[in-house]
Amino acid sequence: MITRREFLELFGAGLSLPLLLLRRPNANAATARTEIPLAKVIAPWSFAEFEFTKQIKTNRGPRLSTFPGYVIRLPADVAEKSEAKEGLFVLSRICPHEGCPIRFHKERSEVPQPLPIEKFDHPMLVCTCHQSMFDPVEKGKVIGGPAPRPPWIFDFVVEKGRIVIKDLEAGGEKWG
Numbered sequence: 001m002i003t004r005r006e007f008l009e010l011f012g013a014g015l016s017l018p019l020l021l022l023r024r025p026n027a028n029a030a031t032a033r034t035e036i037p038l039a040k041v042i043a044p045w046s047f048a049e050f051e052f053t054k055q056i057k058t059n060r061g062p063r064l065s066t067f068p069g070y071v072i073r074l075p076a077d078v079a080e081k082s083e084a085k086e087g088l089f090v091l092s093r094i095c096p097h098e099g100c101p102i103r104f105h106k107e108r109s110e111v112p113q114p115l116p117i118e119k120f121d122h123p124m125l126v127c128t129c130h131q132s133m134f135d136p137v138e139k140g141k142v143i144g145g146p147a148p149r150p151p152w153i154f155d156f157v158v159e160k161g162r163i164v165i166k167d168l169e170a171g172g173e174k175w176g
Contacts, residue, residue, distance in 0.1 A: 034165040036071050038158060041088065044075035045123050047104050049093070052154065052165045056173045067168055068093040069154050070104055070125075078122075078137050088163065089136050090154040091125075092172050097147040099174075100129035104136075116144045125151065 040048040053066045072089040079087035093102045105111050106123045113131050124143075125134040132145030140150030152172030156165050 036163040036165075038161045038163055041071050041073040041163075044073055045106060047072045050165065052168060054168065054173075065173065067172060068101075069165070070102075071156075071163055072104065072123075072136055074136065082137065082139060085156070086158050086163075088156070088158075089139070090156050090163070090165070091136075091140055091150075092152040092154070092168065094151065094172070095127040095129070095132055095147055096149050096151060097127065097130055097132055097145070100127050102127055102134065102151060 034050055034052045036048050036050050040046070048071045050069050050071065051066050052069055053064055055062050056065045069090060069092050072091075074082065074084050074087050074089055076087065078084075082089075094100075095102050102125050103111075104123060104125055105120070108115070108118065108120045108124075111124075111126050113126070113128075115126070115131055115133065117133075122137055125136060125140065126132070127145060127147065130146050132147035133143045134140045134147070134150055135143050140153070142148075142150060152169040154165050154169070155167045156163055158164070
C-alpha cells in the first residue's frame with residue numbers, strides 16, 4: 001500500500017511537469033526590440049526583411065508571437081507623394097486574405113504565377129498563394145486578387161542610423 005507522503009510526492013511530480021510545459025510568458029514581458037540598419041535600404045526600391053516579436057492575447061492567455069515584415073525604401077518622388085515617413089514603407093509580409101506569405105518583386109518576370117497584369121511600372125508585392133497584388137506606391141493598396149485590405153503596417157522610428165520597429169497595426173495579430 002502507498003503512503004500518503006508517497007502519493008503526494010508522485011502526484012506533485014506528475015503535475016509539475018505539465019505545468020512547466022504550459023507555463024506562459026510574463027504578462028508584463030517586454031516586446032523584443034527589432035532593429036534594421038538604415039544602410040540596408042539606401043537605394044530606391046531596396047528592401048530588407050525582418051521579424052518582429054511581440055506579446056499577443058490568446059484564448060490561453062498572453063504569448064509571444066513573431067511577425068515577418070519588409071522595410072522598403074521608396075524613391076524620393078513616390079515617398080513625397082505618399083507622405084511616407086522617412087521615405088520608408090514598413091509592412092507585414094503576411095497576406096490579410098488567408099495568411100500566406102507576401103513577396104516583394106521588382107520585375108514582373110520574377111513572379112512565377114499568372115497575374116492579371118503583364119508588366120510592372122514599379123515593384124509590387126504579391127501573395128504567393130492566391131496572387132493578391134499590393135502597390136507599395138499607394139501604401140499597399142490592393143490592385144488585384146482576393147485580399148480584403150492592404151497588408152498591415154508597422155509603426156517605426158529611425159534612431160541613430162537604425163530603423164526601430166515599435167509595433168504592428170491593430171488586427172495584424174490575427175496571423176500571429
